[in-house]
Amino acid sequence: MKDQLISIVLPVFNEEAGIQATIDTLLNYIEQQEEHYELVFVDDGSQDKSVSIIKNALNLHDNIKLVEFSRNFGHQLAITAGLQYTKGDAVVVMDADLQDPPEVIPQMIKKWNEGYEIVYGKRMQRDGETIFKKFTAKMFYRTFQKLATIDMPLDTGDFRLMDRKAVHQLLKLHEQDPFVRGQVTWIGFRQTSVQYHRQERLAGETKYPLSKMIKLALDGITSFSMKPLQFVNIFSIVPLVSGVLSLGYMIASSSYSLAGVGVTILLFTLGLLMLSIGILGSYLGRVLDQVNNRPRFIVSKTEGFEERNKGIHHFTARQMNN
Template identity: 55%
Template structure:
């Protein structure tokens, strides 16, 4: 909760190969912070970048001690980078945003206002997505609506990870050690009072999207299998649909006598095989999540941190070295 003293806001930014625009992001955030009343820290989590992102952040820290850096030993993924940033954050509230300025810092004051009004989570809800292809916009829109219908949680439509969370929410999230976390789903799962702030998502300032089609698909699968048992019912629906199709095909053959039985048999066999394989794949996804959880490995490995005096340790967390500088 907000005390009488000036609150501290932690901004968590996952970073992966952002050298083309990271200095512009830092400059924009510094400009924004200079005009705010709250105290701020910027926590950059380098998710195993193979470019100069980490070095540029370290250089920027020489002139700004509000900058912090967490470096993973390899690429562990965007959602785990957010998880690590949340665990390292020390603010009264934590803002999660992308490091490419697609999430505009100018929205943060509106989030803080809602937070001061008593909301523990204030999420950014997109009105538009500049600079993205029609295909990505369409698939994102479909994904959020399928996810909302498939899960018992009230996961807001058209929202990413851009949000402000109260310290109480952050404390709960930091203690979760779920493999393959779907952060925006977990935030809905923990509850608390939540509200939305609408905004226009900007175009990337530089570089390329770190969520190509394969990663978008993986995130969608994680979201569905983390919070919904609905895909497991697919085989039941598929079996019922295939039964009805078989009945219709049989009636058509008997009545018309025009369809070739061999062609129909082959088509039915292929359809049946594909449905069986898809059903097995869905079940295997759930089994794999159980397997990953049973290994009890750390969620991520931190190779080095810069700018932290004290770090809270949590389960499934490994850190190699830490330094202040």
């Protein structure tokens, strides 16, 4: 519909090599659509020329907006911040590297107009990614589905369309380390999918190396599952049972020394204890982050739209100079 405004949120982190192509592609896409669009870029502390390229485009196009973080706060918080600055009837979240093709957005809008409040992209194929990354991603989604208290769809990322009322409810959540795709599942509403072919990155390198993938997985599991804590109780039984069985076997067979069995059980027990402490630490770390109540992110500057304070921590020029 011609009166609809669609906001597109694009987190950006060191995308100098491909951000201009992304801007050009999206502007070309917008020109062919009947809806109105705004592009909200969220710079997550880039150290390259990404911001200057976006600003050049912003000076030429009224529908381009820019939100700048004071430092790198992470991809998920960049999405969260972008949602707070949108004003569209529906909001699309997509990566700034064109792996999420804009051509899929009309399919999402069609589903939205049919009455669905959330339409997520389901990846049927992933080009340009290693076998290891594809395998670990597949395993994560299936493990998460077994552990979590929510039924998050398999093989979906953050590429999705959300109705304004869904965005409004999502912004009520204030987790320090949000797992956005899990949060979107948790809030409910009518949800459906559109299938798409995830393209190879046009330029630059992935901003999700193994370390960040692991952190994202841990954030997701500890946000929506208590089963790892239950596993700790199960693990505590294993050393006890092993000790009793080993002692019984040693007495019956007389083939193992007491010292040998003792050392084996001790090492096994210590390993389980360390694993259990690590699991507990992950949950306690999340509690500590919430108790500290620090701002989840700090926006140093915005350009392209009027300043709107919706609980966002934003420094004015005067405050920064004091």
